[in-house]
Amino acid sequence: MIPPQFESAGGFSGGLAVVNVKGKYGYIDKTGRVVISPQFYSAGGFSEGLAEVRINGKWGYIDKTGRIVISPQFEDANYFSGGLAKVKVNGKEMYIDKTGYVVAMPDSMCGTAVVVNGAGNVTWPPNIKKICQDYEHP
Numbered sequence: 001m002i003p004p005q006f007e008s009a010g011g012f013s014g015g016l017a018v019v020n021v022k023g024k025y026g027y028i029d030k031t032g033r034v035v036i037s038p039q040f041y042s043a044g045g046f047s048e049g050l051a052e053v054r055i056n057g058k059w060g061y062i063d064k065t066g067r068i069v070i071s072p073q074f075e076d077a078n079y080f081s082g083g084l085a086k087v088k089v090n091g092k093e094m095y096i097d098k099t100g101y102v103v104a105m106p107d108s109m110c111g112t113a114v115v116v117n118g119a120g121n122v123t124w125p126p127n128i129k130k131i132c133q134d135y136e137h138p
Helices: 128-134
Strands: 009-014 016-022 022-027 035-038 051-055 059-063 068-074 085-089 092-096 104-109 112-116 120-122
Touching: 035 051, 051 068, 059 112, 068 085
Parallel strands: none
Antiparallel strands: 009 016, 016 022, 022 035, 051 059, 059 068, 085 092, 092 104, 104 112, 112 120
């Protein structure tokens, strides 16, 4: 059991738990030892080796050593699942990979939800051209 010493603490994910010390967030291991010092304005749990953290009003990602691997640049950030994380930039949601590369952006085309990759090409649904040809404009 870890003795009470933090203002708040989250559950363990990836072997580490988020803790709050004097309004800053860091991480402890299962013995209660601080392994990433409290320095973030907000922080999420580890998923697929990365955790989202807020620094100076922007979200980025760190690894389990506390090293920033995706620089803080997002208005909002979520945990990684299946190699992707949903983030928000300029009010627009998109999905990034673990290098920070935008791999998909939800959008719409001819009345249908589509996914656009970082190069601007529609990747889903695969039959969007047919859907657009059949689309009746209101």
